[in-house]
Amino acid sequence: MKIIKIRHPYNPADIPTEEVVLVLGFFDGVHRGHQKVIKTGKAVAEEKGLKLAVMTFTNHPSIVFHKVGASEMQYLTTLPQKEALMxxxxxxxxxxxxxxSTFAHLSPQTFVDQYIVGLHAQVAVSGFDYTYGPREIADVAHLPEYAKGRFEIVTVEKESDEGAKISSSRIRELLGEGNMEEANHLLGYPYTISGLVIHGEARGRLLGYPTANVNFSRYARLPMEGVYVCQLQVGDTWYEAMGSIGHNDTFGEGRQLTMEINILDFHEEIYGETVNVRWLHLIRNQVKFNSAEELIDRLKQDEEETRAYFA
Structure with missing residues (x-):
């Protein structure tokens, strides 16, 4: 796969000249609904003997339109994760x-001319709710008007699960509830967060449960605070683990939010490694314990539940 980064206005010489099937969308999470759109584009491309291209954005449009602040925006997938899924x-x-902001203020006709026709699309594929400007004049119903017969249009209807549309916002809500089974079902793969293993307080080691302290992106959408069954990838190997997202309130109030992963039956040093963490099942909510001994007793139970999950 070739990645082509574009900043408006782009140089046409940077665009491959061959004709493509172009799939349009932001695709945060690349969930099952998004996959349906991309797979539809793939099928059309194979039928026509064309390359499959996808156009996405490096940041969410809501930031430019001031619907959410840049510091508040949280993504289901980082750009490297989205690239891997594509x-x-x-x-x-x-x-x-x-x-x-310059790109955002393109007229619908200019967008179509430069970012569909200009990318040599013979077919444009999108979800039913795709927009490329104000909804009332730039939705999929208006696309034939701007296309002027220069490319085919394929619109993919919504993908539903139990009668409800699969959407990034719905998955975010499930993460906020700690409902990893349902979130992963809608994603079509285990929800994953990447980060660098850094030094923490080493408190887990003193408790008998050494953890990898994973420094996550502030733009990552974390699951609800709690203790989870996880898998952690180091290099090419996935290890069974239990993970905690929380503030370690047992040891004092106002502490920084951390993501700590205890890898079962693992005794290597992995500081400085970039790892991936899959979130599989919520064991329990975070609790402030009365003592370290009480916490250790609960961690033993968490470990038993984790091993039982994988068994």
């Missing part, structure tokens, strides 16, 4: 467009 889905070209 490659997994068989995308040939991934266009990553910087969603700037």
């Amino acid at each position: 490659e997994w889905l068989g995308v040939d070209y991934l266009y990553e467009v910087e969603f700037t």
Whole structure:
């Protein structure tokens, strides 16, 4: 897969000249609904003997339109994660467009001329709710008007689960409830957070449960605070683990939020490693214990539940 980064206005010489099927969307999470759209584009591309291209954005449009602050925006997937998922889905070209204020104010006709026709799309594929400007004049119903017969249009209807649309916002709500089974079901893969293993307070080691302290992106959407069954990837190997997201209130109020992973039957030093953490099942909510001994007793129970989950 070739990644092509675009900042408006782009140089046409930077765009591959071959004709493509172009799939449009932001695709945060690349969940099952998004996968349906991309797989539809893949099927059309194979039928027509064309390359499959996807156009997405490096930041969410809500930031430019002041619907949410940049510091408040949280993503289900980082850009590298999104790239890996796109490659997994068989995308040939991934266009990553910087969603700037200048780009945001393109007229619908200019957007179509430069970012669909200009990317040599013979077919444009999108979800039913895709917009490229104000909804009342730039939704999929208006696209034929701007296309002027220069490319085919394929619109993919919503993907539902138990009667409700699969959406990034719905998955965020499930993460906020700690409902990893349902969130992972809608994603189509285990929810994963990446980060660098850094030195912490080493308190877990003193308790008999040494942990990898994972420094996560402030833009990552974390599951609800709690203790979870997890898997942690170091290099190419996935290890069974239990993970904690919380403030360690047992040892004092007002502490920094941390993500700490205890890897079962693992005794290596992994400081400085970039790891991936899959979140599989909520064991319990975070609790402030009365003593370290009380916490250790509960951690033993958490470990038993984790081992039982994998067994």
